[in-house]
Amino acid sequence: MKKSIKSKSQIYLNSVVISWFSVAVVSQIIFATYVILFYGKATLSGHSEYWNKILPHGYVNGEVIGNLVVGLHLFLAAVIIVGGPLQLITKIRNRFRKFHRWNGRIFIFTAYVLSITGLTMVWGRGAVGGLAQHISISINAILIIIAATMTIFFAVRRNIKIHSSWAIRLYLLVNGVWFFRVGLFFWLFVNNGPYGYDPKTFQGPFLTFLSISQYSIPLILFELYLFAKRKNIAILNYSASFILFLFILIIAIGSYSISTSLWFPMMAE
Numbered sequence: 001m002k003k004s005i006k007s008k009s010q011i012y013l014n015s016v017v018i019s020w021f022s023v024a025v026v027s028q029i030i031f032a033t034y035v036i037l038f039y040g041k042a043t044l045s046g047h048s049e050y051w052n053k054i055l056p057h058g059y060v061n062g063e064v065i066g067n068l069v070v071g072l073h074l075f076l077a078a079v080i081i082v083g084g085p086l087q088l089i090t091k092i093r094n095r096f097r098k099f100h101r102w103n104g105r106i107f108i109f110t111a112y113v114l115s116i117t118g119l120t121m122v123w124g125r126g127a128v129g130g131l132a133q134h135i136s137i138s139i140n141a142i143l144i145i146i147a148a149t150m151t152i153f154f155a156v157r158r159n160i161k162i163h164s165s166w167a168i169r170l171y172l173l174v175n176g177v178w179f180f181r182v183g184l185f186f187w188l189f190v191n192n193g194p195y196g197y198d199p200k201t202f203q204g205p206f207l208t209f210l211s212i213s214q215y216s217i218p219l220i221l222f223e224l225y226l227f228a229k230r231k232n233i234a235i236l237n238y239s240a241s242f243i244l245f246l247f248i249l250i251i252a253i254g255s256y257s258i259s260t261s262l263w264f265p266m267m268a269e
Helices: 008-044 048-053 064-088 090-095 097-125 131-156 160-174 176-191 205-231 234-268
Strands: none
Touching: 008 064, 008 176, 008 205, 008 234, 064 090, 064 097, 064 160, 090 097, 097 131, 097 160, 131 160, 131 176, 131 205, 160 176, 160 205, 176 205, 176 234, 205 234
16 A cells, blocks of 8 residues: 655645744753752752742742642653653654553643642642633643543543544643743743733733633644644645744744743753
């Protein structure tokens, strides 16, 4: 049986998706390294109060359980950022199936714990921003739980195609925090400073939009990719590729901005 020959538009679309994934992974590795070095170094040196430089209410003197929840959330965030991309690389998935299964179990378990600890932090400890942002973060957490459950469900049923789609949705959702930060610093970069929100209260229309966009836009773009791939119409493939390319530019500029102004300097402290 001969393999189907991909059209130029299909090849272009796949190339753009691979480029997006590559840019995202590099940015996420820098983010994970920053989390480990900054928060880990502060904890090991006995200065957990340094968490509050970046994460208001992250450390509260005397609240042992609450501090442990925040610490666990930060540690698992770094774990899932590193482990997530490994689940999506086809060569690793096909050649190291046992690793894929165990890494997947760890990834999904971590996703559940991150969602629960995230909800605890927002509604129990308090977080920056207004009610709209807190609700949006909670929706993201609930969607993570749903995506994780669906990923398990279709893996058990051996429906690999649908399982893989839900695994990608889960990967996009658990990176909502990363999307938010990169999107914010892209906005700061292009506007040369805060615009559309109050930096003191961390509230405003843009932040409300961004808090919803951190999970909705990646999911919409993924569904657009699936639709274009399923229909396989040249104009649709090229249109989807162009939209995804714009998203690559946003991620690249935002990653550069936050890396040079926050992540790298905080790692060096």
